[in-house]
Amino acid sequence: MQIRTDLALERMGSNQTGGLPGIHSTIRGDAFRITDIRIDDDKSGERIGKPAGRYLTLETAALSRFSDRYQDMAEEFAAELSAFLPEEGTVLVVGLGNRAITPDALGPRTAGKVLATRHLKSELMEGEADFLTSLRPVSVLTSGVLGQTGMETAEIVSAVCRKIEPSAVVAVDALACADLERLGTTIQMCDSGICPGSGVNNRRKELSRRTLGAPVIAVGVPTVVDLHTVVEGFTGQSVPAGRPNLMVTPRDIDRLIDHAAGMISCGINLALHPELTFADAESL
Numbered sequence: 001m002q003i004r005t006d007l008a009l010e011r012m013g014s015n016q017t018g019g020l021p022g023i024h025s026t027i028r029g030d031a032f033r034i035t036d037i038r039i040d041d042d043k044s045g046e047r048i049g050k051p052a053g054r055y056l057t058l059e060t061a062a063l064s065r066f067s068d069r070y071q072d073m074a075e076e077f078a079a080e081l082s083a084f085l086p087e088e089g090t091v092l093v094v095g096l097g098n099r100a101i102t103p104d105a106l107g108p109r110t111a112g113k114v115l116a117t118r119h120l121k122s123e124l125m126e127g128e129a130d131f132l133t134s135l136r137p138v139s140v141l142t143s144g145v146l147g148q149t150g151m152e153t154a155e156i157v158s159a160v161c162r163k164i165e166p167s168a169v170v171a172v173d174a175l176a177c178a179d180l181e182r183l184g185t186t187i188q189m190c191d192s193g194i195c196p197g198s199g200v201n202n203r204r205k206e207l208s209r210r211t212l213g214a215p216v217i218a219v220g221v222p223t224v225v226d227l228h229t230v231v232e233g234f235t236g237q238s239v240p241a242g243r244p245n246l247m248v249t250p251r252d253i254d255r256l257i258d259h260a261a262g263m264i265s266c267g268i269n270l271a272l273h274p275e276l277t278f279a280d281a282e283s284l
Contacts, residue, residue: 004226006175007188008037008055011048020047031072032058032187034080039192051208053192056080063184063221063263064256070263071278077187077267081170082274084191084217089167090118090137091272092214094157094207096173096196098145103223103249105257106174106264108142113265115273115284116140118164135273139164145196153196154205154212161212168215171207172264176247177222178229183249184256187221187264194218219268221260224249 005011012025022044026036037055039045045052058080060073067073085091095111097104118137141160143153161169171194177183193208193216207216227246228239239245250256262282269281 004176004229005178005222006220007057007177007182007186007222008039008048008050008190009035009057009186009188010178010182011050012037013048020044023047029058029076031069031076032060034058051192053190054084055188055190055192058187058189059182060185062256063187063260064250064252066259071282074263074266074281075270075278077263078270080189081217081219081267081271084168084189084215085170085271086167086215090139090164091168091170092139092141092157092160092164092166093170093268093272094153094172095140095142096153096171096194096207098148099142102253102257103247104145104174106221106223106261107172109257109261110172110265110268111140111142113261113269113284114138114140115269117273135275138272139166152205154207157207158212161214166214168217169207169212170217170219170268172268173218173220174223175220176224176226178225178233180225180230183222183225184253184260187219187260189217189219191215191217194220219264221256221264223253223256 022040024038028034035057039050039052041052058077061067093111093114095107097107099105099108116138117135118139143156146152173194173196175188193206195206209215224247227248231239266281269284270276
């Protein structure tokens with residue numbers, strides 16, 4: 001049975017608390033239930049189809065609904081993301097996906113709410129708005145998709161990285177999952193990079209330290225699930241070859257994308273600019 005999912009947690013199957021050589025897993029968290037998976041090397045990662053690295057899975061109730069713990073969630077997300085980021089240097093935030101297709105619009109919608117600051121020191125006069133010029137330099141890019149630009153996302157991001165030389169790249173994208181219960185309720189964060197479109201069988205060139213020359217922290221929320229994967233999960237049997245397949249998305253996908261993009265962008269702004277209060281970050 002082939003499981004189509006972007007989530008390392010689902011790739012681990014029944015071994016979610018450990019038990020696979022070279023793969024370690026712990027559970028913690030407050031506002032989220034956080035599963036912290038560490039893969040020692042690529043050979044170990046082959047067991048679950050993931051490269052070496054660290055994978056955090058943050059689980060909560062539906063991200064499409066407002067939570068009384070919204071501030072706690074944003075701040076806990078920011079704290080986890082901060083641990084992946086270098087202490088200094090420009091950070092490039094890239095929103096991956098297609099803004100015109102709602103289930104794929106998480107990246108562009110998130111990027112649109114991230115505070116870009118790299119230009120401030122050159123644009124503002126000395127002594128003017130000292131608080132703004134003290135913020136970490138951040139650049140924001142919405143790359144579009146191959147069908148819109150005629151260019152691979154990796155080609156665009158690589159060209160930008162050569163020009164601005166970021167100390168890290170944060171890439172936000174919509175993901176695919178295998179379990180309906182994780183659809184719109186899960187955030188994955190990892191330092192192994194990302195292959196846009198891999199979860200929907202449209203794998204593009206990867207964004208990683210190897211291809212960009214800078215650490216790549218990938219952040220995503222599952223917004224679609226493969227119908228055959230769901231059926232196989234329920235029945236334990238493979239779907240016969242030739243049967244039509246569908247990618248399924250929640251009917252409240254508009255609200256999910258809006259709320260998830262708001263929470264993730266708020267967390268990114270808090271992680272990149274510790275000087276900001278939660279009220280400051282939320283207002284952006």
